[in-house]
Amino acid sequence: CWLCNKPVGNISGIMKTSLIARDRVGIQDFVLLDAHNSETAFLDNLKKRFTEDLIYTYIGTLLISVNPYKELDIYTKKQMDLYMGVNFFELPPHIYALADNVYHTMLSEANNNFILISGESGAGKTEASKKILQYYAVSCPSSTLLDTVRDRMLMSNPVLEAFGNAKTMKNDNSSRFGKYMDIQFDCQGDAVGGHILSYLLEKSRVVHQNHGERNFHIFYQLVEGGEEDLLRHLGLEKDTKRYSYLVQGECSNVSSINDKNDWKTVKNALSVIDFDANDIEHLFGIIASVLHLGNVHFDGDTKGYATLNTNAALRWLLGIHVQVLHEALTFRKIEAKSEEVLSPFTVDHAIYARDALAKAIYGRAFTWLVNRINESLENKVSKISTVIGLLDIYGFEVFSVNSFEQFCINYCNEKLQQLFIQLTLKAEQEEYEAEGIGWEPVQFFNNKIICDLVEEKHRGIISVLDEECMRPGDATDLTFLDKLEEKMGNHPHFVTYKLADKKTRKSLERGDFRLLHYAGEVTYCVVGFIDKNNDLLYKNIKDVMRLSKNPIIQQCFPATEGDSRRRPETVATQFKNSLLRLTEILTAKEAWYVRCLKSNDNKQPGKFDEVLVRHQVKYLGLMEHLRVRRAGFAYRRRYEVFLKRYKALCPATWPHWKGVPSDGVEKLVQHLGYQPDEYKMGKTKIFIRYARTLFATEDAFEICKHELGKQKRTQKRHFNFFSYIITTKIETCWRGVQARKERDRRAWAVKIIKQFIKGYITRREAKTTDNSEYLAFVRQSYLNRLKDNLPKTVLDKTTWLTPPPVMTETSEILRQLHTRMMVRKYVRGITPQKKAQLQQKVVTSGIFKGKKDSYPSSIAVPFVDTRINEQDINMRVLQTIRHERIKYSVPVVKYDRNGFKPRPRQLILTQAAVYLVEEAKIKQRVDYVSLKGASLSNLGDSVMILHVALNDPKQKGDMILQCDHLFEALTKLAMIANKQNNIKVVQGSIKFEIQAGKEGGVDFSVGQEPMIYKGKNGHLMVVAPRIKSR
């Protein structure tokens, strides 16, 4: 070691001591087992660890778990905390380490993952899957909403186990259905939802259990644990022995199972997963119905037909009329041509129909339950980002008598083994390719041949079975066996009594066939294969079920079901297809494996049955997996991880390596004296060929760690002695750091200022790298200033900020937009009255704009409807003219045509004429036809002359009027009398007619004071005030 000058080159010496130390707890990762080809060494290691209660061991990232059959203190919250976010290989192997690694891989690589948990029945798959789920429940981030999702996910387990698990000879809590569960995460890693897929429930268990086995747990839980009221309501007695469907296995009580407690757990779980009282009542109504159905017994009449001598049990069946049920259970409806004929059942037939019904009810209710749980697990929070799938399926199983169910279950395990082989080999090969390292092929047993034997189209066992189920004529289980023998005769993994040699024949019955599965031989008894595969339920029974008042049953037997004339797919084919879909789901995800091993066959704590374990190690292909992992290289790690751990072993990499990690690793291993054949450098990882090389490195690291610790302690002793120097040194360093920081800051500032100046100089030029930032700054600051200085009204034409050259065009566009926006705003705010006013002002503008001096000052003065209210007009006048409808009135001063004497008058405009009124007298009326027009001067005075057509001799002459509301009055007149074009603005003087043929004149001028008087020339003189703007 370069720190202590101890030779780490003496690798073998160090190895010996450290290996002995390690031996006591075995090796945590089989990849590091030197004798990796030895099954005995493999088993020894497993056993060593098992006896120390170390049930977990790795092969790389694959986790082996050996069932301890006792509670271990390794699943506490403390343990969970320990494994959270810790590097996979830093702590002893654990299911939590795997779960954590999957979770972090999912988060960092944003991909979908699944954990395949496999092993034979009773090996601990379901327990492992529960541990993983519990780990995620504790370790994932949470919120109140997510807590609900989390609780529901956890609680779905006891419910599904109650309905889908049962005691078998192999396992007191054996899963009798396959379960694949997706845990859905959002991109922050919160568990936001879940989804469960279930696979082929072993329905036959509902009506039949082998000796030593039980029906599904839920039946016992309900009968043993159900509250008095509930049981009374369901017509049940608190005694499992009273129910035919519960007594066949003769073991309703099992020491490891507490049905009463489990009942409470299930009831509580149901409420957590959002089942209300109605759901629960209906669900247990179904369970009770199945029990009652099992108690329906048939007698034979004289002809051997089935009769029912009591309807007692039927009373409790799903709210269906007893008589209807009675008929459906004892007769079969046959559709002959257009007629329906009732054909009585024999006793056997009736029992068959009853059991078929019980299985159908239970099976369909189970499917309903899974769907209902899925509804409650549905993600309602956010977008799903990634998922972790958990596959816990029934394990490989061999009983003394194996039937159709075992055939399906073992085929399923065969498929999963096949998937495992494909994925692990593929993954390993891909890693070598990705890292640019040569691949050395490994020999392994491929079970594809057995999968094909079962599932191949037209040739596999399932095809033969289906053919036999569908062909017309008398197909029986034995004819099926004949067909199998015909087709599979030569297959190396298939044997029957007929095909076997003498020796093998001894262990076979005539109705058996034997398959050589990857996990061992299994002999299947063909009895029941055809029926179970058909899974037929008579149509009239289905029709009767539809009459049920139980809403779950109504959903389970939908009215549409009977419609299809097509024959439904057989059970085996459905199962085969669902496995195919499962394989597709899984291959799209990254795979992780937990391989569960059974330590002994008697569920005995701490017992390690070497023969049994050896067999599992063999058929699970663990040795082969190890060989694949070890093909060439026992160990590989990412460069960063390797360097982080071992950097202290080389002065060049300690305490920090500044370069690329792979170079650091190269330096490090050269320093350690790795021989060229001992390792290979991949693209991202180092591959180490022999375990012993790694051990030596690890041991050197242990020594080095020790030395580092020692050095630290020594340094402490010398601390006071050197403290002054160190303090000074630190201070100097600190000042240096500060100064360097300041220097960098200034350099940065200089650069920015220079750039700014250059930008200013070139601001009028086209955009270049020199001025682009400056121009951006100019643009931004102009826009900011403009924003705070916008004109407030449309009339304001001066406020707009002058733009910098680069913004000229933009500014103009913005100005137009802003004006338009203000106009819009203004227009939207205009009332109908204001609108009418404006329309009048437009007319005024058309007549006077730019013509009369006083016009501009009048613009802002609003027009009113009238200047004289009706009550101020004399009654007599009103009576005379009202019928013409008064439109406008205004006070005026009338000048006599002869002497120009001023007289106050009211000017009234009606619909038809203009009136000049003095108190009660109408002094002059000019109808609009006779009104020629009006004249006025261009100056600032307020005089107007109304010209009258003098074709009538009675008619008086033109009117000379002064009006303070000149523009208003004239505009009203112009609009009412339609005289817009007859109003003239005149310069100098205006002629008027005193009477027909006699003219007078009005002269206009500008003066200091406004005046109106009779001039010496006999004209009316009007002096208008001087108006400034002119």
Ligand SMILES: Nc1ncnc2c1ncn2[C@@H]1O[C@H](COP(=O)(O)OP(=O)(O)OP(=O)(O)O)[C@@H](O)[C@H]1O
């Ligand atoms: N990690 C463990 N710690 C303690 N006991 C365990 C552990 N794993 C399994 N067991 C015991 O083994 C029994 C069987 O395990 P489990 O139900 O998980 O088997 P399985 O592989 O799911 O079997 P099957 O295929 O029949 O469903 C459990 O009920 C439990 O008693």
Ligand SMILES: [Mg+2]
């Ligand atoms: Mg299980």
